[in-house]
Amino acid sequence: MLDFKTFTTSSKNLHLEHLEDAIIDKGSSGGAEAVAFLNSIRDMLVGDSKSSVNITVKWDGAPAVFAGRNPENGRFFVGTKSIFNKNPKINYSISDIRNNHTGGVVDKLIVSFNELKRVFRTNIILQGDLLYTKSDLKSARIDGQEMIIFTPNTITYAVPKDSAMGKDILKSNMGIVFHTSYTGKKMEDLQANFGYSQSGTSGKVFMASAKFSDTSGSSNFTDSELKTFDNIIKMAQGSLNKGKTVLDMLQEKATDPLSVAYRLKVFFNYYIRQHQGDSFDKVKTLVDMFKEYFENSLQGEVDKRKTPAGQEKFKVALEGGRQFIKSNQSAIYMAIASHISLQRAKIFLLQKMNQIQSIGSFIKTDSGFKVTAPEGFVALSSKGAVKLVDRLEFSRANFTIAKDWVKGWNLKS
Numbered sequence: 199m200l201d202f203k204t205f206t207t208s209s210k211n212l213h214l215e216h217l218e219d220a221i222i223d224k225g226s227s228g229g230a231e232a233v234a235f236l237n238s239i240r241d242m243l244v245g246d247s248k249s250s251v252n253i254t255v256k257w258d259g260a261p262a263v264f265a266g267r268n269p270e271n272g273r274f275f276v277g278t279k280s281i282f283n284k285n286p287k288i289n290y291s292i293s294d295i296r297n298n299h300t301g302g303v304v305d306k307l308i309v310s311f312n313e314l315k316r317v318f319r320t321n322i323i324l325q326g327d328l329l330y331t332k333s334d335l336k337s338a339r340i341d342g343q344e345m346i347i348f349t350p351n352t353i354t355y356a357v358p359k360d361s362a363m364g365k366d367i368l369k370s371n372m373g374i375v376f377h378t379s380y381t382g383k384k385m386e387d388l389q390a391n392f393g394y395s396q397s398g399t400s401g402k403v404f405m406a407s408a409k410f411s412d413t414s415g416s417s418n419f420t421d422s423e424l425k426t427f428d429n430i431i432k433m434a435q436g437s438l439n440k441g442k443t444v445l446d447m448l449q450e451k452a453t454d455p456l457s458v459a460y461r462l463k464v465f466f467n468y469y470i471r472q473h474q475g476d477s478f479d480k481v482k483t484l485v486d487m488f489k490e491y492f493e494n495s496l497q498g499e500v501d502k503r504k505t506p507a508g509q510e511k512f513k514v515a516l517e518g519g520r521q522f523i524k525s526n527q528s529a530i531y532m533a534i535a536s537h538i539s540l541q542r543a544k545i546f547l548l549q550k551m552n553q554i555q556s557i558g559s560f561i562k563t564d565s566g567f568k569v570t571a572p573e574g575f576v577a578l579s580s581k582g583a584v585k586l587v588d589r590l591e592f593s594r595a596n597f598t599i600a601k602d603w604v605k606g607w608n609l610k611s
Contacts, residue, residue, distance in 0.1 A: 214583055214584060214585040215584055215585065216584070216585060216587065216589065217232050217235060217236070217540065217544055217584040217585070217586055218232060218537050218540035218541050218544065219463055219466075219537075220232045220584065221438070221445055221533065221536055221537060221540070222445075222448055222449065222452050222459050222462060222463045222537075223449065223452050223463075224449055225445045225446040225447075225448065225449030225450075226438065226441075226442040226445045226446050228445075228449070229434075229438040229442075229445060229536060229540075230438075232434075232540050232584075233431060233434060233435060233438070233540075235584060236431060236540070236543050236544065236547065237431065239253065239547050239586075240419070240424075240427060240428075240547065243419055243547070243550060243551070244419050244424065252393055253410040253551070254377055254392075254393060254395065254408040254409060254410060255375075255407070255408050255409070255410050256585055256586070256587065257327050257329065257350075257375045257406060257408065258327075258350060258351045258352055258353040259326070259327025259328050259329045259350045259351065259374070259375055260327060260328065260350050260351040261278055261303055261306060261327075261328055262278060262279055262325060262326070262327055262328075263276060263277075263278065263306075263307070263310050263325070263326055263327070263328050263374060264276065264277045264278065264279070264281050264323060264324070264325050265277075265310065265311075265314045265318065265323070265324055265326075266318065266321070266322055266323030266324055266380070267318070267321045267322075267323070268288065268290075268385060269321070269323075269382060269383050269384065269385070270383075270384055270385060272321075273290050274290070274315050274318060275288045275289055275290050276289050276295070276307055276310045276311045276314060277289050277298075277307070278299070278303065278307070280298070281385065282385075282386075286385065287299070288385070289307060289311065291311075292308055292311060292312075295307045295308055295311060305331070306328055306331060309331040309332075309371060309372050310328065310331075310372060310374075312371075313371050313372050313401060313402050313403050314403065316401045316402075317400040317401045317403055322379050322380070322381070323379065323380040323381075323388065324376045324378070324379050324380070324394065325376070325377065325378040325379075325380065325390075326374045326375055326376035326377060326378075327350070327374065327375050327377070328350060328372070328373075328374050329348060329350050329355070329372075329373035329374055329375060329404075329406060330348035330350060330367075330372065330373045331371065331372045332370075332371050332372070334348045334349075334350070335347075335348055335367065335368070336348070337359065338356065340356055343358055344358070344359045344360070345357060345358060345359060345364075346358075346359050346364050346367055346368065348373070366398075366399045366404055367404050369399070369402070370399060370402050370403060370404035371402040371403070372402070372403055372404070373403075373404040373405075373406060374403065374404075374405060374406070375405065375406040375407070375408050376394055376395075376396050376405060376408065377392070377393075377394055377395070377408040378390050378391065378392055378393075378394055379391045379394045392583045394408070395407055395408045395409040397409075410551065419550065423546075423550075426546070427543060427546050427547070430539060430542050430543045430546060431539075431543055433535075433539045434536055434539035434540050434543060437532045437533075437535040437536040437539060438532075438536045440528075440529070440532040441529050441530075441531075441532030441533040441535070441536055443529060444526045444529035444530060444532075444533055445529075445533055445536075447526075448462065448533065456496065456499070456511070456512065456515035456519075457515070457519070458492065458519045458522050458523060461488075461491070461492050461495060461496075461519070462488060462492075462533075462534075464495075465487075465488050465491050465492075466537070466589070467589075468491060469484070469487065470589055481531060481534055481535045481538060482531070484534050484538070485527075485530060485531050485534055488530075488534065489523060492519055492520075492523065493516070493520070496512060496515055496516035496519060497516060499512040499515075499516075500512045500513055500516065541589070544586055544588075545588050547586070548586060548587075548588055
């Protein structure tokens with residue numbers, strides 16, 4: 199039976215932001231929140247029981263699966279994020295699944311419907327990431343050991359075949375990691391309760407735990423490491439303070455696709471795609487690259503339009519952005535420096551936390567399996583939830599590695 203453990207409540211959990219992007223989304227207050235998150239994780243890792251943050255493991259599962267009972271009619275359903283569409287796709291039967299979805303997700307949802315319906319005994323709604331169905335499980339020999347492997351998205355997970363977990367997986371028909379529960383009287387009013395954690399086997403369902411725990415103490419900081427981390431945080435706070443005015447200006451237009459703020463946020467992912475193997479360490483280089491990226495991306499929008507009338511708003515946005523960047527060069531430098539420092543602090547924490555693994559994680563290459571860190575973690579507090587991911591490792595792989603399982607799948611389903 200599934201029980202109910204939560205940490206904090208927010209709106210629907212459809213997308214988590216990178217911690218460092220808070221400075222663009224929320225301005226200087228977002229920067230302060232990011233620093234507070236990082237310091238709370240630091241405190242947790244040094245054993246401070248007063249730490250105000252909770253950590254869950256971010257598994258690289260796909261697709262996102264929702265399951266539970268509709269509070270409006272009491273009927274069991276499964277679905278994807280499309281249960282929150284304007285015209286929601288809520289599946290109460292296998293025929294609903296076939297009617298509402300296409301491609302590979304159909305088979306995944308059918309297995310999820312059949313297996314989860316048998317183990318749900320409460321009225322809660324859960325969101326999880328599907329790890330595998332029976333047909334996804336493969337065998338491989340890695341470092342001389344027989345392993346069960348499955349690749350739900352980018353990362354390949356490997357479990358020793360003769361281990362207790364391996365035996366549980368082989369007996370199951372599906373694997374999933376639940377991380378969020380929902381409460382509410384209507385589907386459209388559901389509130390997300392982050393931090394749900396359940397592990398073990400129920401029926402033919404293997405449930406991986408989303409809870410981060412270090413019983414060995416191997417993620418503890420040394421005094422030298424603490425000093426290094428604290429110095430990175432001081433650098434971030436210094437640049438955040440110097441860039442405060444422009445960060446608050448950027449935040450005002452963070453959701454406008456033609457704004458400097460929106461393009462700056464997109465730029466960091468663009469950089470990862472285009473510059474594999476590089477790191478975020480040369481602020482001046484990144485500032486110059488962003489200027490060029492902004493110019494080219496907005497000019498590209500202008501060039502797509504055939505008429506002067508169609509081009510006008512993009513020309514205005516391009517010229518306005520140019521002037522904004524020119525008038526705020528030093529502050530934009532500090533904004534990008536803040537983003538980099540926050541990433542450095544985050545990666546420093548991730549390197550400690552990644553030492554705790556109950557399951558192997560790899561990237562599948564043409565020549566075999568390359569060891570990689572887990573996707574990351576989710577930090578939860580009264581302020582909300584953010585994801586902690588090494589963008590230079592996982593996000594680049596996520597952009598560039600083909601996902602065999604989604605061939606033919608309509609990603610909008």
